[in-house]
Amino acid sequence: MPNTVVTNPDTIPSSMQAIALIEPNEDIHLSDTQLPVPQCTGNELLVKVEYVGLNPVDAQFAKSGFCLWQYPHVLGLDAVGVVVKAGKGVFPGVGERVMWHASIGEQGVLSEYAKVPNYAVSIIPKQLASDKAATLPCAGMAALISLDKLSVTEGDTLFVEGGAGAVGQFAIQFAKQRGADVFTTASKRNHKLVKQLGADVVFDYNDKALCDKIRRELGPQGFDAVIDIMGGESTIQNIELMRFCGRIACLNPLPNFEQQLMYRRAPNISIVSLGGAWLANSLCAQQRMSFMGNLLLETVANGEITPPEVLAVDFNANAVSAALNKQLAGGFTGKQVVKIS
Template sequence: MPHTDILSTIPASMRAIVLQEPNEQITLSELELPVPEVTGNELLIKVEYVGLNPVDAQFAKQGFCKWQYPHTLGLDAVGVVVKADKGVFPCVGARVMFHGNVGEQGVLSQYVKVPNFAVSVIPDEVKLSHAATLPCAGMSALVALDKLQISEGDSILIEAGGGAVGQFAIQFAKQRGATVFTTASKRNHKLVKQLGADMVFDYNDNKLVDKIRRELGPQGFDAVLDSIGGDTTIRNVELMRFCGRIACLNPLPKFEQELMYRRAPNIGIVSLGGAWLANSLCAQQRMSFMGNLLLENIVNNSLTIPDIIAVDFDAKSVSAALNKQLQGGFTGKQIVQIS
């Protein structure tokens, strides 16, 4: 599409959902803020949908060292490019998806700016609301499986298979030829089996470890995708083979040295935000490439997205949704339609 400057249709201000200061209740506010100015390789995006994630809720409670307040929340966005310098790709009119910079203002606003190299262009066949389910959860699943070096014949335990990261990870692990074990609430057992899980366990089962070992045998898992953290991570290292691989999405617990000597695990940390905080252009571009891969799988009907849970674009609704993120117990992806 040829470059078209439609700056005249862009308002001077916009609605945004902001955090005035970190708080346990995740009480948010609505503000009228200036529409961002873009220069160089930056794109101005009219946001259509925002995907909510547990990390959004965690930061709303605890704050983040790089933030100034009030801070606009949200990291996952899809929308339409409405302003780009001549020669910058993608150009005005393109539909794009991205996982934003955790160190800067978020995406729960009517307009945002983003570097052009960090976005993925959404094919016409993909609904914008569907694309909004992909960035954080889908990219986290891909990074984890790459760190775990999953290949044909590997056995992998994927924690919380009914969650968004778990659902994507199950499907991609099966694409790579792995035997997939997962944990999920009983109500989600049918879902994760439909996605490809070979064995499913109730994470509330008091005999969970015994049942896993009975099915797995004495060899232990080749790999574990741990999205829970804490004591669950310690338990999962116990379930791994010697020199097995574990990818962790949450902070590591304190390990006993005896366990480390006995299992000698290869531990990987999954951090999408680190791509921005480390100022790594290669890592930021890789998120664009992963976004392309996720979108291609949707077009090819090779990937099933989580059910969409609609959230209204107002402070009260987003606050309630973020509190629900931390409470858990729901299956699907919360998506805010920006109006």
């Protein structure tokens, strides 16, 4: 292979252990399986995966499937690992530790090896632990895209729904860096955490008088901007809490809106979709994810941003199945991370 650089050809096996979805199912039952190690071409890197961060989207699609998937399908989108094979002259090269958010339309990263285009990865600073880096891609990028779409600037009032979740934790911290006044919701046990991250005002999301208390605290004008993390009926409630022509970034599918609400609030609605960068085949959007990854890695490595707590998950089908069910049940703080190798 004169045009390929390899760590040591003898150390890369022909097959690998992976965790796959045999078919979509409500119980999120996954299977341990052996698959061929991916073959790379052109500017693709072969990476020996070290850690995989789990996300709600992994669990949602394990239940419903995805239109582009063939089965068995390897789940997982957020990966950290070491490059073991790269084309000659392709950067980053063999031995570099990298992080990336993978394409939702292709095989995932819950496997011993994975391939990824070189322009979609970010190099991890030496001082940052790999498991910490695995908490960053999906949640951190979703928070950054949301803030950019909302054009959050100094003095804005921003409502971050579910501040103790991974997206919420990143959103609070980056919004405070931009000078926003941040309001958020969390369970009472997590009020201290989100306050430490920078939230100015915290409400108990279980409070039946939540909307009234927000209005009393904020005043009649409503929020300038909202990061809508939960979706569904809460999106309607969040729009009610916005000022006229306010901005909302939605991370989940939109509900059906009543026409009267749209006239009365005239919201500027933005959709946040990391998977869209791959599905639209947008090289610029994929490269932008790499740039956002660089920012996340740099700010965490420098201590400017605190990542979510790592919740370790074993690399076997039963453990990952249970962890994905936990993702949808919620009620935990931190980021579930699978140790692959």
